[in-house]
Amino acid sequence: xxxxxxxxxxxxxxxSVFEEALSTEIEKHKTTLSVxxxxxxxxxxGYCTGCWSCWVKTPGLCSIKDDMPQILRSVEASDxxxxxxxxxMDFVTAQTKKICxxxxxxxxxxxxxxxxxxxxxxxxxSYPELGVLLIDPEKDVERFDVIRNVFERLSINLKSSLxxxxxxxxxxxxxxxxxxxx
Amino acid sequence: MQYLLFNGxxxxxxxxxEIILNNLMEGLHESPDVSTEVIRLNxxxxxxxxAQKIGSADCAILVFPLYTDAMPGIVMDFIEKLAPYKSSLxxxxxxxxxxxxxxxxxxxxxxxKYLVRxxxxxxxxxxxxxxxxxxMGLSAKRQKVIRELGRRLPAAMVFDxxxxxxxxxFEELSKAMILIMTIMCKxxxxxxxxxxxxxxxxxxxxxxxxxxAK
Numbered sequence: 001x002x003x004x005x006x007x008x009x010x011x012x013x014x015x016s017v018f019e020e021a022l023s024t025e026i027e028k029h030k031t032t033l034s035v036x037x038x039x040x041x042x043x044x045x046g047y048c049t050g051c052w053s054c055w056v057k058t059p060g061l062c063s064i065k066d067d068m069p070q071i072l073r074s075v076e077a078s079d080x081x082x083x084x085x086x087x088x089m090d091f092v093t094a095q096t097k098k099i100c101x102x103x104x105x106x107x108x109x110x111x112x113x114x115x116x117x118x119x120x121x122x123x124x125x126s127y128p129e130l131g132v133l134l135i136d137p138e139k140d141v142e143r144f145d146v147i148r149n150v151f152e153r154l155s156i157n158l159k160s161s162l163x164x165x166x167x168x169x170x171x172x173x174x175x176x177x178x179x180x181x182x
Numbered sequence: 183m184q185y186l187l188f189n190g191x192x193x194x195x196x197x198x199x200e201i202i203l204n205n206l207m208e209g210l211h212e213s214p215d216v217s218t219e220v221i222r223l224n225x226x227x228x229x230x231x232x233a234q235k236i237g238s239a240d241c242a243i244l245v246f247p248l249y250t251d252a253m254p255g256i257v258m259d260f261i262e263k264l265a266p267y268k269s270s271l272x273x274x275x276x277x278x279x280x281x282x283x284x285x286x287x288x289x290x291x292x293x294x295k296y297l298v299r300x301x302x303x304x305x306x307x308x309x310x311x312x313x314x315x316x317x318m319g320l321s322a323k324r325q326k327v328i329r330e331l332g333r334r335l336p337a338a339m340v341f342d343x344x345x346x347x348x349x350x351x352f353e354e355l356s357k358a359m360i361l362i363m364t365i366m367c368k369x370x371x372x373x374x375x376x377x378x379x380x381x382x383x384x385x386x387x388x389x390x391x392x393x394x395a396k
Contacts, residue, residue, distance in 0.1 A: 056379040098255035153251035
């Protein structure tokens with residue numbers, strides 16, 4: 001069964017109706033999709049401190065003792081990892097960005113030329129496809145392009161791709177669209 | 183003129199952001215009537231402080247390392263604390279220095295586009311973004327460029343656009359460099375920087391460990 005990891009970066013309960021509708025929709029697809037949702041605001045996860053322990057002291061292992069290892073295992077086991085975030089100051093939330101930073105134990109410090117650019121060497125054999133679902137009731141296309149561009153870059157760095165990127169509003173009907181896009 | 187300099191590195195004082203910041207300050211202080219204050223954003227309380235003080239500055243410069251193709255999480259946390267000031271930082275000039283371990287400027291262009299948007303969201307004037315790619319080896323020559331950027335900043339409170347490109351080594355790899363670097367990477371020549379520490383820490387043999395695999 002296809003495995004999906006959802007990183008829910010909603011910082012507060014503003015979109016809780018949507019979040020519940022999303023859970024209901026995921027439940028409807030449980031025979032075809034195995035979805036794991038991480039609600040970051042209920043988890044204890046610190047910011048990356050840039051210590052490089054995961055690169056040079058304990059290869060592949062983050063030195064911060066918090067809830068992040070569950071996410072790292074889930075991301076690594078998933079076919080697709082999707083970042084769900086409301087627009088915050090024209091970007092994704094700090095909660096969401098924090099998780100991107102904390103993915104670096106999955107990469108290797110060595111660099112190589114990949115698609116004509118320097119990128120990190122793979123640590124794992126494969127990485128999930130990435131997706132971004134941006135909650136933006138205003139559906140501002142220019143703003144979205146800036147955010148999507150960052151996640152496209154991130155997908156290149158993880159030797160992966162970004163097959164899913166869309167803006168959604170936080171209505172219940174949109175939750176169904178979101179889940180069918182997974 | 184009051185300049186606020188934000189160090190957005192999670193490593194605080196112990197990193198390349200601080201080196202860049204010190205060079206900028208040195209240049210700035212060659213002008214009379216310049217006062218500077220540095221706030222390091224690696225503590226939650228300092229991010230609050232920085233958000234409270236930004237409105238009182240004439241010019242604010244945010245220096246940060248590129249983390250997974252954008253700003254570090256702590257910098258985004260600081261940016262979220264600026265939400266009450268949307269459209270209201272009207273007289274402020276806001277500039278950025280983004281530095282990356284990757285030697286090409288290209289990696290920082292995605293976040294640069296965001297920084298332009300952020301400045302306009304706050305209603306501030308854009309002082310420009312300096313991309314200092316290849317910050318793991320910030321040569322004396324490039325540090326001099328950064329000092330000069332600081333020295334010229336007070337004139338119009340924007341980074342001199344003619345000088346900005348000199349803070350980076352190159353935008354992207356040329357065809358010849360792709361060929362050379364591909365060979366160098368394959369032979370492992372580019373790994374020595376990391377191998378030194380991996381060996382010192384006694385974990386060289388485990389360097390490809392996969393602790394989060396199923």
